[in-house]
Amino acid sequence: MVDKIVAKDLNCWYGGVPSVKNLNLTVYENEILGIIGPSNSGKTTFLRMINRLNDLNYNFKKKGLVTLDGKDVYSLDTETLRKRCGMVFALPLPLPMSIYENVGYGPLRHGIKSKKYIDEIVEKSLKAASLWDEVKDRLEASAMKLSGGQQQRLCIARTLAVEPEVILYDEPCSGLDPISTAKVEETMLELKKKYTIILVTNNVKQASRVSDRTAFFLMGEMIEIGKTADLFLAPKDKRTEGYIMGKYG
Amino acid sequence: MNPKTAQKIAFSLLFIVTLLIIVPVLLIVFIIVKEGASAISWEFLFTAPKDGMRAGGIFPAIVGTLSIVLCAIAVTLPMGVMAAIYLNEYAKDNLLTRIIKLSIVNLAGVPSVVYGLFGLAVFVMFLKMGVSIIAGALTLSIMELPVIITTSRNALNSVPQSFREASLSLGVSKWQTIRHVVLPNALPGIMTGAILSIARISGETAPILFTAAAFYVPHLPRSVFDQVMALPYHLYIISTQIPNMPANITYGTALVLLVLVLAMSLAAISMRIYFRKKKKW
Numbered sequence: 001m002v003d004k005i006v007a008k009d010l011n012c013w014y015g016g017v018p019s020v021k022n023l024n025l026t027v028y029e030n031e032i033l034g035i036i037g038p039s040n041s042g043k044t045t046f047l048r049m050i051n052r053l054n055d056l057n058y059n060f061k062k063k064g065l066v067t068l069d070g071k072d073v074y075s076l077d078t079e080t081l082r083k084r085c086g087m088v089f090a091l092p093l094p095l096p097m098s099i100y101e102n103v104g105y106g107p108l109r110h111g112i113k114s115k116k117y118i119d120e121i122v123e124k125s126l127k128a129a130s131l132w133d134e135v136k137d138r139l140e141a142s143a144m145k146l147s148g149g150q151q152q153r154l155c156i157a158r159t160l161a162v163e164p165e166v167i168l169y170d171e172p173c174s175g176l177d178p179i180s181t182a183k184v185e186e187t188m189l190e191l192k193k194k195y196t197i198i199l200v201t202n203n204v205k206q207a208s209r210v211s212d213r214t215a216f217f218l219m220g221e222m223i224e225i226g227k228t229a230d231l232f233l234a235p236k237d238k239r240t241e242g243y244i245m246g247k248y249g
Numbered sequence: 250m251n252p253k254t255a256q257k258i259a260f261s262l263l264f265i266v267t268l269l270i271i272v273p274v275l276l277i278v279f280i281i282v283k284e285g286a287s288a289i290s291w292e293f294l295f296t297a298p299k300d301g302m303r304a305g306g307i308f309p310a311i312v313g314t315l316s317i318v319l320c321a322i323a324v325t326l327p328m329g330v331m332a333a334i335y336l337n338e339y340a341k342d343n344l345l346t347r348i349i350k351l352s353i354v355n356l357a358g359v360p361s362v363v364y365g366l367f368g369l370a371v372f373v374m375f376l377k378m379g380v381s382i383i384a385g386a387l388t389l390s391i392m393e394l395p396v397i398i399t400t401s402r403n404a405l406n407s408v409p410q411s412f413r414e415a416s417l418s419l420g421v422s423k424w425q426t427i428r429h430v431v432l433p434n435a436l437p438g439i440m441t442g443a444i445l446s447i448a449r450i451s452g453e454t455a456p457i458l459f460t461a462a463a464f465y466v467p468h469l470p471r472s473v474f475d476q477v478m479a480l481p482y483h484l485y486i487i488s489t490q491i492p493n494m495p496a497n498i499t500y501g502t503a504l505v506l507l508v509l510v511l512a513m514s515l516a517a518i519s520m521r522i523y524f525r526k527k528k529k530w
Contacts, residue, residue: 053414058341083420093415095430106419109429155415162419 002029004166004196005050009064012045014057019045021220023064027166032188032197034211034228036204037243041217043200047168050198051085052078068166083110086159090171092151094143094158099135102143102154106162121161129157130187149180156187167191169199173206185210204244208232216240281504288501297467302487303494307502312469313382313477314509317461318451320386320473321393326443328390329397333439336398337405338427357395361455364392368460383473385461392456393446400445404438405431433527440521444514451510454481480506 005027012020020042126132131153173181215225235241299305368388378384416426462482
């Protein structure tokens with residue numbers, strides 16, 4: 001197993017409050033790592049540390065480092081880093097443009113001029129996100145007209161279109177109905193073959209369904225990490241057990 | 250008092266006060282049209298004044314006002330929008346930014362006649378532009394900067410942060426994000442600021458008094474360094490400085506100014522509608 005992303009002694013703060021404490025964590029290539037935990041446990045902070053979206057917050061401070069293929073993410077320029085580490089947000093965030101423009105947006109901005117090539121990317125990405133069959137006849141329609149589940153798969157397609165290596169899912173199904181959730185999870189399992197996936201989720205069952213390994217975060221600390229089956233069947237820590245049994249969170 | 254009656258009285262009072270706002274608008278339009286409509290003719294619109302302003306037309310003043318307003322907007326809109334983008338998207342909250350923001354607030358509070366004197370000192374005398382379209386336009390554009398900056402900042406601010414994050418998360422650069430996601434969605438709001446500014450600039454007299462406006466120029470401006478007649482200043486002259494002025498010419502001039510402002514605003518509004526249609530949320 002190749003180490004794709006490694007966090008070493010990572011500490012993060014927004015203002016004075018620490019949101020991630022002494023995190024040491026390795027994500028292997030081509031695995032789905034589920035991160036579960038109640039809100040305010042530092043899951044999203046860790047994700048946004050990887051693609052440096054935290055930089056948008058002026059109060060953000062960090063100590064320690066996160067590496068991507070052995071290189072500190074702060075040694076890469078943000079454009080390259082974010083191209084390599086795509087992100088799918090909690091709420092579907094289509095840009096206010098057509099379906100086609102949404103998916104083609106990344107490649108176009110990255111300087112691909114050939115319309116034919118972008119057409120190919122759009123089709124390939126929409127197929128990979130299992131949305132192609134539903135939208136192929138109305139690519140020019142506004143992305144805002146799609147249903148929530150379709151919008152979220154559109155966002156996945158948009159992320160795939162810039163050909164990342166890692167996909168960071170930040171509670172991707174929190175606003176979706178069970179059927180849409182199932183579709184998003186299906187695409188995730190399909191994408192695992194080519195990408196490294198980190199799935200932050202509030203939904204414990206979702207982590208148990210799709211992830212290879214699962215980590216449990218609580219109040220900024222990683223309490224436990226292990227193979228998903230082991231963690232769910234025989235958690236080592238009482239707090240993990242309590243959380244997956246639904247006692248708090 | 251019974252709460253239902255109290256509610257009815259409160260509602261009626263608020264409604265009547267709101268209704269009163271229509272009255273001055275209707276009266277202004279009614280009086281100006283009634284008194285001035287008889288002056289409007291082909292000759293009035295397209296020839297120069299004659300007989301010491303008492304006859305002929307106001308064509309040089311129309312052209313003068315149009316050229317001053319268009320020049321001023323051409324300067325102030327890009328400058329204001331660029332400053333707004335910097336302040337809203339790039340500026341960190343430090344001392345310099347706070348000084349800039351304080352300056353903008355203070356610029357907005359300066360009386361327009363002070364802008365006129367400033368324009369006279371800086372553009373007309375120091376930069377040797379003379380009394381000219383360009384000096385007047387620059388003076389007006391500085392006066393309008395705070396309005397444009399403030400409305401543009403509000404427009405940029407109303408574009409959801411999540412759009413920026415979605416774009417940035419794809420590895421798209423910050424400038425491309427601003428150029429292709431933030432600006433297109435802020436344009437309708439920015440246009441609203443521009444519309445308000447056009448209307449205000451067109452009617453201003455004090456800032457162009459010493460910087461651009463001439464009492465009488467029979468010909469049309471040949472370059473931006475020429476003095477021009479301007480409608481608001483012309484209106485001031487004919488209503489106060491010239492004895493035995495036919496009233497319908499005075500009101501006719503006011504009517505033309507009103508229609509001109511309306512026409513320019515309508516042009517800007519139709520652009521705003523166009524941009525809004527392109528916006529898909």
